[in-house]
Amino acid sequence: MFGYHKKLLRVDLTNRKIEVEDLDERIIRKYFGGLGMEVKILYEETGPDTGPLSPENILMAVTGPFTATGVPTSGRHHLVARSPLTGLFGESNVGGSWAEN
Amino acid sequence: MTEGSKKMAEALGKNAIEFAIHVKGLEPSAHDPRRFFSQALSYATAARGACHNASWSHPYELALSMPEIGISEPQDPYQVEGKAEFTAKFQNLMCVMDSLILCRFSQIGKAVSVTNHVDWLNMITDWEIDIPEYMKVGERLFNLKRIYNTRLGVSRMNDFLPFRFLTLNRTGEDLTNQLPPLGRLLSDYYAHRGWSEEGIPTPEKLKELGLDSL
Numbered sequence: 001m002f003g004y005h006k007k008l009l010r011v012d013l014t015n016r017k018i019e020v021e022d023l024d025e026r027i028i029r030k031y032f033g034g035l036g037m038e039v040k041i042l043y044e045e046t047g048p049d050t051g052p053l054s055p056e057n058i059l060m061a062v063t064g065p066f067t068a069t070g071v072p073t074s075g076r077h078h079l080v081a082r083s084p085l086t087g088l089f090g091e092s093n094v095g096g097s098w099a100e101n
Numbered sequence: 102m103t104e105g106s107k108k109m110a111e112a113l114g115k116n117a118i119e120f121a122i123h124v125k126g127l128e129p130s131a132h133d134p135r136r137f138f139s140q141a142l143s144y145a146t147a148a149r150g151a152c153h154n155a156s157w158s159h160p161y162e163l164a165l166s167m168p169e170i171g172i173s174e175p176q177d178p179y180q181v182e183g184k185a186e187f188t189a190k191f192q193n194l195m196c197v198m199d200s201l202i203l204c205r206f207s208q209i210g211k212a213v214s215v216t217n218h219v220d221w222l223n224m225i226t227d228w229e230i231d232i233p234e235y236m237k238v239g240e241r242l243f244n245l246k247r248i249y250n251t252r253l254g255v256s257r258m259n260d261f262l263p264f265r266f267l268t269l270n271r272t273g274e275d276l277t278n279q280l281p282p283l284g285r286l287l288s289d290y291y292a293h294r295g296w297s298e299e300g301i302p303t304p305e306k307l308k309e310l311g312l313d314s315l
Contacts (some may be wrong), residue, residue: 003225029228030311032238035199037244040315048253064202072213073204083186085105086126088250089148092197 001025003065006034014055033064035091038080043088052084068100075100102200106235124151125255132267134281137178139161141281145260147192147302148246157205165208168216169232170194179279185289193239200242221307225306241310244294244302248312257300260287 005030008021014035023037031040038060048058059081066074083090102109106128110121116310122128127150134141147155149304161167176187194215195205201222207213219235222228247255262283270278291298295306307313 002227003222009135024124030238031242032197032200035196036188036238036242037200039242039249043245043249044315065222066201066203068226069221069222071203074202076204078202079201081200083126083149086131087228088125088150088253088255091149091199091307093154093202095204099202 001028004028008037009046033067034062034078034093035080037062037090038078039089042080042082046082048083052082052087052090063099072088111169119264122151122265124262125149125259127151129153132159133271134262135271135279136277137179138184138281138286139176139178139191140285141266142184142188143284145191145262145283145287146188146290148243148250151263155195156188156191156203157195157208158188160208161187161191165211167215170236177275181282181285181289184286185293189240189243189290189293190236192243193236195239196242197235198237198248199238203254228312237310241312244307245312245315247296248302248307251301255300256286257291257298 006023008023010019010021025070030090031037042058042062046056046058061077075097076093076095078095079092081090105126106121106123107126111116124144129151130153132140132153134144137159139156139162140153143156143158144151149155161172162176164175166172166174170190188260201218204266215232215235219230223230260280267280267283291300296302
C-alpha cells in the first residue's frame with residue numbers, strides 16, 4: 001500500500017514512554033487517515049468518564065495520504081481530543097508545514 | 102469570559118442564556134444561519150458545535166456546484182425541501198476531506214472537485230475507490246463523531262440554535278428575512294440520516310456503516 005508509512009507514535013506523558021504502533025491496512029482503508037483515525041481511537045480508547053483535561057484524555061495529531069505530496073492545499077494536519085470548551089468532540093484542521101516535516 | 106459564552110451566561114444567570122450565541126458551547130463565525138439554512142442545520146447538528154466548517158455548504162447555496170455528488174447547481178439558501186440531504190452530503194464530504202486533510206478553500210472557483218480527490222487518492226494508494234465509496238467513508242466518520250457525542254448524553258435537545266437566530270430578523274437594507282424552521286429541518290435531517298426522532302443513530306444505520314464493530 002502506497003501513501004502510508006503505517007505507523008502511529010504513542011506518547012505517554014504520565015509514564016514518559018514512547019511507543020511505535022503498526023497500523024492495520026484494513027483500518028486505513030476504512031478510516032483513511034486524519035480525522036478518521038482520530039475519531040476511531042478517541043471512541044475506542046476513551047469513555048464518557050474521560051475528562052477533557054484529565055491525564056486519560058488523548059490529544060491526537062495525524063497526517064493523511066496526501067501529506068507531503070503535490071496535492072493542492074494538502075500542507076495540513078488534523079487534531080482531535082475531547083474539547084475542554086464544549087466537553088464534547090473537539091477537532092481542528094490546521095495548515096502549515098508541520099505535517100510534512 | 103475566557104471559558105466561552107455558554108459558561109459565562111450560566112454564571113451570569115437570569116435570562117443571560119437567551120443572549121449567548123453558541124451551539125453546544127462553541128460560538129459561530131460570520132456565517133449567519135438565517136442567510137444559509139444549510140448552516141442553520143449544520144450548526145445545530147455538528148459534533149463540534151456552531152462550526153461553519155462542519156459542512157462548508159454555504160458556497161453551494163450561492164455559486165458553487167458539484168455534479169458528481171448530485172449538486173448540479175447551487176441550492177436556494179432558504180429552500181427547506183431537500184435541505185437535509187444537501188446539508189448531510191456536505192457534512193459527510195467535509196469529514197472525508199478532514200481524513201485526507203485538505204483545505205475547504207480548495208473548492209473555491211470549482212478548482213478541486215470530488216473527482217480529483219478520488220483520482221488522486223487512487224493514484225497515491227493504488228486503490229480502486231469510486232465516488233460512492235469515498236462519500237460513504239465521510240458518512241461513517243460523521244456518524245462516529247455523533248455516537249461519541251450521544252454517548253456523552255447529546256440528543257435532539259442539544260441540536261439547537263441560539264434563541265436570537267430563531268426569533269429575531271436580521272437588520273439592514275434589502276435583506277431577505279426568513280427565520281430557519283429548525284424543527285422541520287431537524288426532523289427531515291434525522292429521517293435522512295437514519296437517526297431516531299431524538300437524534301440517535303439507529304443500530305441498523307450503524308451496521309450499514311460498519312460501525313457495529315470498529
